[in-house]
Amino acid sequence: MNIKKICCIGAGYVGGPTMAVIAQKCPLINVTVVDINTDRIAAWNSNDLSKLPVYEPDLDSIIKEARGRNLFFSTEVDNAIDAADMIFISVNTPTKTYGKGKGLAADLKYIELCARQIARVSRQDKIVVEKSTLPVRTASAIKSILDNTGNGVQFQILSNPEFLAEGTAVKDLLEPDRVLIGGDSTKEGKGAIQSLVDIYANWVPKDRILTTNVWSSELSKLTANAFLAQRVSSINAMSVICEKTGADINEVSKAIGMDSRIGPKFLESSVGFGGSCFQKDILNLVYIAKSYGLNEVADYWEQVILMNDYQKNRFSDNIVSTLYNTVSGKKITFLGWAFKKDTNDTRESAAIQVADNLLNERAYIEVYDPKVTEERIYADLEHLNSRNPEENRELLKIRQNPYQASENSHAIAVLTEWDEFKTFDWQKIYDNMKKPAFIFDGRGILDTKTLEKIGFICYQIGSGTKA
Numbered sequence: 001m002n003i004k005k006i007c008c009i010g011a012g013y014v015g016g017p018t019m020a021v022i023a024q025k026c027p028l029i030n031v032t033v034v035d036i037n038t039d040r041i042a043a044w045n046s047n048d049l050s051k052l053p054v055y056e057p058d059l060d061s062i063i064k065e066a067r068g069r070n071l072f073f074s075t076e077v078d079n080a081i082d083a084a085d086m087i088f089i090s091v092n093t094p095t096k097t098y099g100k101g102k103g104l105a106a107d108l109k110y111i112e113l114c115a116r117q118i119a120r121v122s123r124q125d126k127i128v129v130e131k132s133t134l135p136v137r138t139a140s141a142i143k144s145i146l147d148n149t150g151n152g153v154q155f156q157i158l159s160n161p162e163f164l165a166e167g168t169a170v171k172d173l174l175e176p177d178r179v180l181i182g183g184d185s186t187k188e189g190k191g192a193i194q195s196l197v198d199i200y201a202n203w204v205p206k207d208r209i210l211t212t213n214v215w216s217s218e219l220s221k222l223t224a225n226a227f228l229a230q231r232v233s234s235i236n237a238m239s240v241i242c243e244k245t246g247a248d249i250n251e252v253s254k255a256i257g258m259d260s261r262i263g264p265k266f267l268e269s270s271v272g273f274g275g276s277c278f279q280k281d282i283l284n285l286v287y288i289a290k291s292y293g294l295n296e297v298a299d300y301w302e303q304v305i306l307m308n309d310y311q312k313n314r315f316s317d318n319i320v321s322t323l324y325n326t327v328s329g330k331k332i333t334f335l336g337w338a339f340k341k342d343t344n345d346t347r348e349s350a351a352i353q354v355a356d357n358l359l360n361e362r363a364y365i366e367v368y369d370p371k372v373t374e375e376r377i378y379a380d381l382e383h384l385n386s387r388n389p390e391e392n393r394e395l396l397k398i399r400q401n402p403y404q405a406s407e408n409s410h411a412i413a414v415l416t417e418w419d420e421f422k423t424f425d426w427q428k429i430y431d432n433m434k435k436p437a438f439i440f441d442g443r444g445i446l447d448t449k450t451l452e453k454i455g456f457i458c459y460q461i462g463s464g465t466k467a
């Protein structure tokens, strides 16, 4: 099928950037991104490009080029589905918070609603593409809904998981390591796969477009995220041993990363991984393994999450014990709230858990993050339900610059690796802090030698405190 019109359901961190790049690279295809969230769609349509709902380097210029030409953002979901030859489902698939599989399984209610809506609205044959991350074999559920509740039109289901990382979404989309497309081996299935291959082939080299069966594609996405998260937990586990033994995690990372079988990437020790997907996808994998009675496999992957929780908690524990076993009434400055640099996304950010632990110890926190909004930070805390919203607002304040956030502070905690933190006037920060002035660098980004010369007492993940 020669695709002329695409609809993408879900204008989030994946739907927005992914469709923007498809629209930019395929000017002859009309791409409409729809969402039920009217505020989000309004923000995507904003003339002020700094107000786009997703912050990603270079995304604004792509939106500027394609929006209004062949890229549209709309809340008219039915119309866009009806008009499209190909529909991407890019809605959220969070961890279930109720019923069977609570706390582990992926909640597929949004996916099912999409499938039912597509079935109800469609009046001609369509290709439906799973872009969301889904448990293996979800495509069969989508197919069953489409075939049983539709108007007799034919649907082909493809799995096309997204591998972009936030903060580098545009680069990852323009130069992907690979594009994965899973589909049926029937004639119609192969035709659908080819239609999607043809779209990506507009900018992705053919040898990077991989086609597989649907189940392999669905499972490869969960596997990739599990392996990546496991690498972070592995290096974080070693960071604790480094702190006990005098080894330095950066030196260890470098030494092992030079082994071409291990490779140098994704070996940065941190206060713990965050983001909307690693934890959710591993929990989902754990649930799938358990549902097949594979308890050893489930335990193996669960350990990656337990290690990550440990890393976050030990960071806050260390702050408390270093500050003479009490932070009650002491001011602690948080540099960063986002789960990684170059994004405004805070989902599952380590900062949230660390803040909650310190607030439980009655610390007073002031946060500076260059991209995260005040409402987002309070919403993250409220979501935990640890104390009432007024208390959160009393105990934690958001500041627009690091100097204000660190005035009269007992300690600074680096939670996100924003580049700008390296260029602050650290002497000025030191001068205005309580003494001794502590820095807890949860990202290993600061030059501790220079800071120690100024007078700071520095702790760095994986190398410990040098007083």
Ligand SMILES: NC(=O)C1=CN([C@@H]2O[C@H](COP(=O)(O)OP(=O)(O)OC[C@H]3O[C@@H](n4cnc5c(N)ncnc54)[C@H](O)[C@@H]3O)[C@@H](O)[C@H]2O)C=CC1
Binding pocket: 009, 010, 011, 012, 013, 014, 015, 034, 035, 036, 037, 040, 077, 090, 091, 092, 093, 110, 113, 114, 131, 132, 133, 134, 162, 163, 164, 165, 166, 276, 277
């Ligand atoms: N965030 C990321 O970096 C990545 C996410 N993924 C996966 O992609 C999927 C989407 O993730 P995000 O974009 O981060 O989620 P998101 O939460 O940012 O966006 C999802 C959007 O779908 C909309 N939506 C939900 N149900 C809808 C419906 N019935 N009709 C219309 N709109 C609807 C929501 O209003 C929301 O705006 C998830 O399965 C995730 O695991 C995959 C790779 C990367």
Ligand SMILES: O=C(O)[C@H]1O[C@H](OP(=O)(O)OP(=O)(O)OC[C@H]2O[C@@H](n3ccc(=O)[nH]c3=O)[C@H](O)[C@@H]2O)[C@H](O)[C@@H](O)[C@@H]1O
Binding pocket: 133, 162, 163, 164, 165, 166, 167, 225, 228, 232, 265, 266, 267, 268, 269, 270, 271, 272, 273, 274, 275, 276, 277, 278, 339, 340, 341
């Ligand atoms: O499915 C998803 O949502 C995406 O999840 C991750 O992308 P993302 O979570 O956006 O960002 P990462 O760069 O993977 O970082 C995840 C977390 O791990 C942390 N991390 C990463 C690398 C590292 O060496 N150390 C480390 O602590 C980051 O700071 C961050 O908190 C994957 O990298 C993407 O391929 C995938 O598409």
